[in-house]
Amino acid sequence: MPMSATLGAIGLLAAEEDPTRTHSWIFPEGSEILWGTLSFLVVAFLLWKFALPQGKQMMKARTARIQAQLDEAAAAKAGAEEAATSIRAAKGDIDAERQRMLADADAQAARLLSDGRARLEQEVAELMAKAESEIDSVQGRLQSEVQAEVAELAARATEQVVGQSLDDELQQQLVEDFIARVGAAS
């Protein structure tokens, strides 16, 4: 036996036993349906007439509010994106500045190194030239001193030899030669 048939049979049995109850366990009485329908229509009309516009108004306002919030969020997003763009640009500028400073520092270091090397080379060249000049000077001085010493020794030796060879006869001869030379000069 189906379940619905069983329940219908139970309802009929109960209605027969209790007069305050309808004959159908699922459908009300006809008048109740009528009044119920009228009441429903009245309520529906009232809802359509008064509640629905207010509901629409509320929905519209809410939609506008939500839209405003969405617009605000979009504006905030756009602002955030703009700020992000600005930050990215600033970051890019900072990177570029850092690169420029590093490049400047490298260039300055290279210039300093180059200048220092050039100066060092110049100083080395000057020192070399000075050293060579001093060497030449010392060499020349030593050569002159040696020459002078040799000349002095030679002169002493010559003087000694000449002094030993100048006997009286030669001395007298020198005197006579001098007198003759002075006399001849007149």
Place this chain on the structure above:
Amino acid sequence: MSTDLGTNRIDGYAKALLEVANAEGTLDEVEDELFRFARSVEASDSLRNVLTDEQIPAGKRQAIVEDLLGAKATPTTTQLVSLVVGSGRGRDLPAIIDRLVERAAATKQRAVAEVRSAVPLTDDQQERLAAALANATGKQVELKVVVDPSVLGGLVATVGDTVIDGTVRSRLDQVKSLL
């Protein structure tokens, strides 16, 4: 100014010494002795230092002069040198004597010819040399011979600003400069 004063002082002393020697009648001899003494002073640093040292009393310096010249020179020469040294003019002694010799020669219309020789010259050599120098310079000369072994050999004669050098020393010096 001080140079003029020094020159005047030297000239004054020379003139005074010359007049004394003239008055004594021994000018030639005194002049010759003074000249040789002046050359000795120039050649000897120690003698020059002694005669010019102000720390040594004048009397002691004069005593040194008398010891040096007493037996070798005329009294007039010794006294004249002693006078100059005693008056504190020992430093100027050679210049005073040179001036005296010039003055003496000038009075005889002669120029002084200082001759340095390594060996003494005979009278004959001196006469012939004086004649040769007179012919060479155009002036009558009075020879003042100085025996100077440093010339090694030959002679060098100086008459005024004219120098005639025939010494072995000068030739050695020339050779040395060429070396």
